[in-house]
Amino acid sequence: SQQGEEDPQALSIQEGENATMNCSYKTSINNLQWYRQNSGRGLVHLILIRSNEREKHSGRLRVTLDTSKKSSSLLITASRAADTASYFCATDGHNQGGKLIFGQGTELSVKP
Amino acid sequence: ETGVTQSPTHLIKTRGQQVTLRCSSQSGHNTVSWYQQALGQGPQFIFQYYREEENGRGNFPPRFSGLQFPNYSSELNVNALELDDSALYLCASSYKTANTGELFFGEGSRLTVL
Numbered sequence: 001s002q003q004g005e006e007d008p009q010a011l012s013i014q015e016g017e018n019a020t021m022n023c024s025y026k027t028s029i030n031n032l033q034w035y036r037q038n039s040g041r042g043l044v045h046l047i048l049i050r051s052n053e054r055e056k057h058s059g060r061l062r063v064t065l066d067t068s069k070k071s072s073s074l075l076i077t078a079s080r081a082a083d084t085a086s087y088f089c090a091t092d093g094h095n096q097g098g099k100l101i102f103g104q105g106t107e108l109s110v111k112p
Numbered sequence: 113e114t115g116v117t118q119s120p121t122h123l124i125k126t127r128g129q130q131v132t133l134r135c136s137s138q139s140g141h142n143t144v145s146w147y148q149q150a151l152g153q154g155p156q157f158i159f160q161y162y163r164e165e166e167n168g169r170g171n172f173p174p175r176f177s178g179l180q181f182p183n184y185s186s187e188l189n190v191n192a193l194e195l196d197d198s199a200l201y202l203c204a205s206s207y208k209t210a211n212t213g214e215l216f217f218g219e220g221s222r223l224t225v226l
Contacts (some may be wrong), residue, residue: 013125029163030211030212031211031212033214033215035217038198040222041163041219041220042116042217042218042219042220043155043202043204043215043217045214045215045216046216048213048214076226088154088155089152092211092212092213096168096212098145098160098162098208098212099145099157099168099170099212100142100157100170100212102143102147102154102155102156102159103154104152104153105150105153105154106153109143
């Protein structure tokens with residue numbers, strides 16, 4: 001079963017615009033992670049935010065976490081065509097036995 | 113490049129057959145996790161191996177089994193293949209800590225069951 005629900009399922013923007021993706025989850029977590037996947041390939045880790053953190057930055061990425069609402073958002077600023085990919089949130093929950101539970105993903109298309 | 117390699121990259125099987133997928137973990141990692149990703153879905157956890165023992169299993173039937181070897185490489189075996197087993201199978205390696213940190217994924221093995 002998938003814990004995370006991502007919104008929107010698909011997003012199409014122009015180069016230079018910002019892209020925001022949201023993730024909601026159901027149970028208490030140790031941390032939440034975001035991954036990127038180019039079409040049909042492996043996942044690449046982008047950023048990890050711990051349950052006691054509210055915001056984290058990495059280059060053009062900004063992640064927020066609201067544990068009271070059980071939600072997170074990923075913001076990509078000044079998007080580029082190369083950012084076109086699927087983006088997944090994944091939670092490391094309490095008593096999850098070392099597994100990450102992934103959402104269904106947001107498919108981002110950045111048009112040049 | 114994560115240093116995690118999977119083989120084969122693509123394969124086609126028929127219903128009822130058996131398949132073995134292989135994964136070499138990144139140097140220094142002692143934990144391997146396997147995920148199944150159906151088309152258009154997020155990855156679903158199959159199981160994890162730590163120090164050659166299964167260390168957690170998702171909601172998959174016993175015909176999905178695995179091994180981890182002393183060099184921390186791993187195999188995923190699926191018996192009695194069904195059409196719904198068609199998916200991208202992803203291996204991820206990590207170094208086990210109290211909480212699950214970053215996973216390093218291979219490029220996956222795409223299985224088609226006819």
